[in-house]
Amino acid sequence: MSTLSREETEALIAEVLEVYPEKARKDRAKHLAINDQSIEQSKKCITANRKTLPGVMTVRGCAYAGSKGVVWGPIKDMVHISHGPVGCGQYSRAGRRNYYVGTTGVDTFGTMNFTSDFQEKDIVFGGDKKLAKLLEEVETLFPLSKGSSIQSECPIGLIGDDIESVAKKASAATGKPMVPVRCEGFRGVSQSLGHHIANDTIRDWVIGKRDGQPFASTPYDVAIIGDYNIGGDAWASRILLEEMGLRVVAQWSGDGTLAEMMNTPKVKLNLLHCYRSMNYISRHMEEKYGIPWLEYNFFGPTKIVESLRKIAGFFDDSIKEKCEAVIARYQPMMDAIIGKYKPRLQGKKVMLYVGGLRPRHIIGAYEDLGMEVVGAGYEFGHNDDYDRSIKEMGNATLIYDDANGFELEQFVKRIKPDMVGSGIKEKYIFQKMGIPFRQMHSWDYSGPYHGYDGFAIFARDMDIALSSPVWSKFVPPWKKAVPEEAQKAA
Amino acid sequence: MANIMIRQADSGGLVFYLPKRDLEASIESIEFDSDAKWGGELKLGNGGAYYIEPIARPPRLPISLRARRLGAAED
Ligand code: SF4
Numbered sequence: 001m002s003t004l005s006r007e008e009t010e011a012l013i014a015e016v017l018e019v020y021p022e023k024a025r026k027d028r029a030k031h032l033a034i035n036d037q038s039i040e041q042s043k044k045c046i047t048a049n050r051k052t053l054p055g056v057m058t059v060r061g062c063a064y065a066g067s068k069g070v071v072w073g074p075i076k077d078m079v080h081i082s083h084g085p086v087g088c089g090q091y092s093r094a095g096r097r098n099y100y101v102g103t104t105g106v107d108t109f110g111t112m113n114f115t116s117d118f119q120e121k122d123i124v125f126g127g128d129k130k131l132a133k134l135l136e137e138v139e140t141l142f143p144l145s146k147g148s149s150i151q152s153e154c155p156i157g158l159i160g161d162d163i164e165s166v167a168k169k170a171s172a173a174t175g176k177p178m179v180p181v182r183c184e185g186f187r188g189v190s191q192s193l194g195h196h197i198a199n200d201t202i203r204d205w206v207i208g209k210r211d212g213q214p215f216a217s218t219p220y221d222v223a224i225i226g227d228y229n230i231g232g233d234a235w236a237s238r239i240l241l242e243e244m245g246l247r248v249v250a251q252w253s254g255d256g257t258l259a260e261m262m263n264t265p266k267v268k269l270n271l272l273h274c275y276r277s278m279n280y281i282s283r284h285m286e287e288k289y290g291i292p293w294l295e296y297n298f299f300g301p302t303k304i305v306e307s308l309r310k311i312a313g314f315f316d317d318s319i320k321e322k323c324e325a326v327i328a329r330y331q332p333m334m335d336a337i338i339g340k341y342k343p344r345l346q347g348k349k350v351m352l353y354v355g356g357l358r359p360r361h362i363i364g365a366y367e368d369l370g371m372e373v374v375g376a377g378y379e380f381g382h383n384d385d386y387d388r389s390i391k392e393m394g395n396a397t398l399i400y401d402d403a404n405g406f407e408l409e410q411f412v413k414r415i416k417p418d419m420v421g422s423g424i425k426e427k428y429i430f431q432k433m434g435i436p437f438r439q440m441h442s443w444d445y446s447g448p449y450h451g452y453d454g455f456a457i458f459a460r461d462m463d464i465a466l467s468s469p470v471w472s473k474f475v476p477p478w479k480k481a482v483p484e485e486a487q488k489a490a
Numbered sequence: 491m492a493n494i495m496i497r498q499a500d501s502g503g504l505v506f507y508l509p510k511r512d513l514e515a516s517i518e519s520i521e522f523d524s525d526a527k528w529g530g531e532l533k534l535g536n537g538g539a540y541y542i543e544p545i546a547r548p549p550r551l552p553i554s555l556r557a558r559r560l561g562a563a564e565d
Binding site: 040041043049192196280283286287290382383384387 | 495497507509512513514515535536550552553554
């Protein structure tokens with residue numbers, strides 16, 4: 001399996017674009033590019049965060065998915081109401097595998113689906129009364145909930161319900177925060193705007209609620225921001241920070257609580273993992289409270305070491321020493337893993353198509369295993385994501401923004417990677433094409449992949465996917481070339 | 491007019507951020523850069539230019555300000 005040269009990649013893009021009608025071709029041409037590390041500004045080679053072309057099979061989600069599914073949903077001690085028809089919440093229920101500790105239905109509510117289940121009459125006469133009643137019921141049935149968020153689905157914005165006033169009344173009655181979130185699915189071009197809207201509501205309704213209240217702080221307080229604890233990711237990250245002497249005050253939002261979020265403005269440093277979905281709130285806290293934020297990457301030992309040192313750089317020598325001790329302690333474990341898996345995975349080529357962060361973050365982990373990323377793209381990245389990716393990706397790597405089913409299939413057919421990493425919507429297409437596949441959103445029901453412990457699992461999973469005996473069974477016996485001797489004997 | 495945020499870059503320079511469009515760009519030059527008068531025309535690394543009313547140098551960055559775009563929209 002050869003790597004394509006720049007010219008060949010260019011030809012491939014041209015070939016894929018050929019099937020589109022002219023206007024569509026012009027539009028899509030801006031979203032397909034070849035990486036050039038000499039460029040500083042991604043907008044010179046790629047356009048991102050634009051409305052998806054009508055008629056193509058995009059894999060993007062909606063703003064409601066970004067707010068309810070990603071940012072708010074994992075806050076475990078709040079009830080997140082999918083306000084509107086039942087489907088939006090029910091079909092996405094518990095799909096992201098944000099792990100948490102707690103007793104579901106008593107003090108935590110992460111995997112439950114709460115909905116106002118709109119019917120025709122609610123659309124016609126408005127659903128505010130229903131929402132008020134719902135909030136009351138939540139209070140009766142789940143008195144240990146710490147508050148609610150009202151996640152608007154499309155119809156709420158269309159019929160013009162006043163969820164803000166309902167929330168205000170309910171909040172006054174219960175004394176708990178009730179956060180109305182205007183994340184109707186039609187807003188914006190992808191789930192990305194949902195992240196932004198959710199961040200803004202956290203800014204307005206959560207941050208600052210404990211300003212001026214006493215807090216027993218230490219000089220080593222940090223918050224993990226933008227880690228959704230998928231398969232336990234945040235836990236695998238948290239222990240590393242704690243081992244180096246830092247105190248993790250809050251986890252956003254995987255396994256997180258409302259109180260943790262309210263306490264975040266008291267920390268000394270915000271550690272931002274998913275830049276795309278939570279940079280907004282980090283920027284806000286930087287301006288309002290002077291808390292610096294730092295993007296870090298806990299995928300694969302090379303990047304972990306880099307990130308740990310960068311984090312330690314914000315603190316005194318005791319932390320820096322402990323940081324080195326942590327690195328030294330895990331190094332033998334990492335060497336053993338790389339020693340075991342690298343010979344099996346060396347030189348394998350991977351194509352990635354994930355959300356808004358992982359394409360650039362995971363590259364290091366693959367490289368630690370000797371694998372090469374030959375194509376990468378974001379579903380809903382913005383140009384600031386691509387700015388950050390150019391240097392991480394190899395020269396002449398194929399980049400695709402908001403790629404659709406057709407494009408991905410064509411690329412994979414021609415580039416012939418040894419493995420594809422993407423989501424559930426792509427999984428079966430590529431497996432049926434005979435290409436090993438890992439879901440890189442949900443870790444394919446595995447994980448964690450963050451941190452040192454995560455890397456061990458990541459390496460094993462990649463090996464399992466690639467070495468499965470099933471891939472040799474793709475050609476049926478009667479289509480296999482008959483060996484020479486057998487032909488002679490016949 | 492748009493809300494923008496100016497923050498200190500890790501490298502020492504200034505970064506321009508336009509939340510509405512998630513546009514992040516380095517500030518190549520700032521028209522007035524003294525303690526008493528700070529602001530004016532901002533030339534961005536992406537080729538765009540914005541204007542902020544000159545103010546006294548802010549004691550702390552980042553700071554959110556209102557800015558006016560000069561010239562055509564860049565993207
Ligand atoms: S686009 Fe609207 S209807 Fe569809 S899932 Fe999102 S909120 Fe629900």
